[in-house]
Amino acid sequence: MTAIRTDGLTKRYGETVAVDSLDLRVEDGSVFGFLGPNGAGKTTTIDMILDYATPTEGEATVFGSSPDDVDIRRRVGVLPEDFGVYPRLTGREHVEFAVESKRADDDPEELLERVALEDDADKRAGGYSKGMRKRLLLATALVGEPDLLVLDEPTSGLDPNGARRVREIVSEENDRGATVFFSSHILGQVEAVCDTVGIMRDGEMAAVDSVERLRDRLGSVSRLTLVVDDTEAAAEAARGVEGVEPTVEDGAVVVSCAEPRLKLDVLDAVRNVTRVDDFTTTESSLDDVFEEVTHG
Amino acid sequence: MxxxxxxxKEFxxxxxxxSLWALAAVFAVFMVATTYVHAFVFAATDEVEQTGTSFVSGVVGQGSAFVAALVALLGLLVGYATVVDExxxxxxxxxxxxxxxxxxxxxxxxAGRSAVLVAAFAVGFVASAAFLVTYDSPDFGVYLGFVALTSLLGIAFVSTGVGLSSAVASRRRVTAVTFALLFLLVFWDTGAGPAIVVYALTGEFGPAVWWYDYLAAVFPNVAYANVGALIVGGDFDRLVAYSLAVIVAWAVVPLAFGYYRFRDADV
Structure with a gap:
């Protein structure tokens, strides 16, 4: 069974092609990370999957039905990217409205607790911060134990704790059996929770693969830069750690690690042989990923 | 469904x-002022017997241009932004x-916004009814007819407003269209609008043609006065039936058009 399927899905605005003949398959029960930089066409694609926008050509189906089928939406939980709330209604009233609309029997209190909004539940949503609004909409998306969650940039605008909570909820929902379609422009937000990652670029799917296979194709994912007393000794020590390739740049040792956890191993190895004055780590940005995927 | x-949710x-309660206050002040004027100022002249019927007759007869314009303004205000703002x-x-x-x-x-409008109107209706009790004969039956007709007119305008709001994609555009409609409603009610149309079509001036009354009543505020005449004891003639149909049509047609545009719109 395919949760989301698009065939030749295309959206044009005048001369601009926002989404170009997209063929997408999201398997039932999977967590699909939908990546791409801002402007790649992710939100337009999601808009067509959710019937917010009509495709210029092609079609999208959700569990085999047209997106404008209201009955299908009872099985889907939605967190759109550019959503608004009703400023005069409280957080609790938003959740209650979703429960009534979905003919579900969830306890609003429980859902608000899951997104850590229980203390602000009776305040009007007009006074909520951007992050609180996002968590509120996530709570409404969880109403009725949906078979499919469509989350557009669910972690953007959240603090690290909030983003982690979102990833936990994604895993919990997936364990329950839900399919999760999770978009982000940051690789790090999706790699920990997704089975499959699709990378969109300029309205097209540049790559679809499992996270492991994608990482293999990408080679280095994170870089560790060490400012040390003895660069030669440090490079030698780092070379001893399996799976890393150190180089010396501008008097610092730069180590590319395929596995993020290797950074600590390298750090430990180097500290045994010389003094470490400073170190920084950088994750591969999605732009690097695109370079690899589309030109590599 | x-x-x-x-x-x-909407309600x-x-x-x-x-802003809704400001709107309720405006209507309440208007209703109380009208009832007060009818009860005390006119009564002082001793020319008119003070009854609920004479009051309603005054409001939907001589006063109809003002009442209907106010109801149109309030109804459209309650409805016109609702979809566009979302x-x-x-x-x-x-x-x-x-x-x-x-x-x-x-x-x-x-439905939700109509309930809101009727709730706002209710304040004025009740305040006015409190004055009515002091009349020689309050004629509450007639007054209830007036309440129902005025609410129906308000709902027709709420529906028209929601229709306009569904049909266009920006707040600026719906504001322009709504104010143009309000202007046209008031202009038409002066008789100048239908007179121009009759002249353009037949070369004759004024209400010389048999269909003049029907032309004048294509807008619901004019139709309101025709149906009002029935409430205070007039005959249920063809013009009254037509006028009722006009009010219902304004509740249905702009909404159907708005839905048709909204159904396939990108949001």
Whole structure:
């Protein structure tokens, strides 16, 4: 069974092609990370999957039905990217409205607790911060134990704790059996929770693969830069750690690690042989990923 | 069909807006002032017997241009921004992400906002009825007819407003269209509009043609006066039936057009 399927899905605005003949398959029960930089066409694609926008050509189906089928939406939980709330209604009233609309029997209190909004539940949503609004909409998306969650940039605008909570909820929902379609422009937000990652670029799917296979194709994912007393000794020590390739740049040792956890191993190895004055780590940005995927 | 859920949400939301209570106050002041003028100022001349019927007759007869224009203004104000504002703020994505069809959204908005308007009007109706008790003969039956007719007119304008709001994609555009419509309504009610049309079509001046009254009553505020005449004891003739149909048509046609445009729109 395919949760989301698009065939030749295309959206044009005048001369601009926002989404170009997209063929997408999201398997039932999977967590699909939908990546791409801002402007790649992710939100337009999601808009067509959710019937917010009509495709210029092609079609999208959700569990085999047209997106404008209201009955299908009872099985889907939605967190759109550019959503608004009703400023005069409280957080609790938003959740209650979703429960009534979905003919579900969830306890609003429980859902608000899951997104850590229980203390602000009776305040009007007009006074909520951007992050609180996002968590509120996530709570409404969880109403009725949906078979499919469509989350557009669910972690953007959240603090690290909030983003982690979102990833936990994604895993919990997936364990329950839900399919999760999770978009982000940051690789790090999706790699920990997704089975499959699709990378969109300029309205097209540049790559679809499992996270492991994608990482293999990408080679280095994170870089560790060490400012040390003895660069030669440090490079030698780092070379001893399996799976890393150190180089010396501008008097610092730069180590590319395929596995993020290797950074600590390298750090430990180097500290045994010389003094470490400073170190920084950088994750591969999605732009690097695109370079690899589309030109590599 | 989930329009009832949308209506409930809409009512709960709109009833908390301060602007709504300003609107209720305007209507209440108008109703009380009218009743007061009728009861005390006219009564002082001893020329008219003070009854509920004479009051309603005054309001929907001589006063109809003003009452109907006020009801049009308030009804359109309650309805005209409701869909467009949700598109501007993005709350439409929350709403349509739930299992509501676009028809449910449009119908729910008309129902919820109509309830809001009637609630706002109720303040004025009750205040006015309190004065009516002091009349020689309050004629509450006639007064209830007036309440029902005025509410129906208000609902027709709420529905027209929601229709306009569904038909266009920006707040600026719906504001322009709504004010143009209000101007046309008032202009038509002066008789100048229908007179120009009659002259253009037949070369004759004024209400010389048999269909003049029907032409004049294509707008619901004019039709309101015709139906009002029935409430205070007039005959149910063809013009009254036509006028009722006009009011109902304004509740239905702009809404159907708005829904037709909104159904396939990108939000």
């Amino acid at each position: 989930t329009w009832r859920d949308v209506a409930k 709960r939301d709109a009833v908390r807006a301060r 598109r501007d703020s993005g709350s439409i994505k929350f709403l349509l992400g739930l299992p509501h069809s676009r028809l449910d959204v449009v119908l729910g908005k008309v």
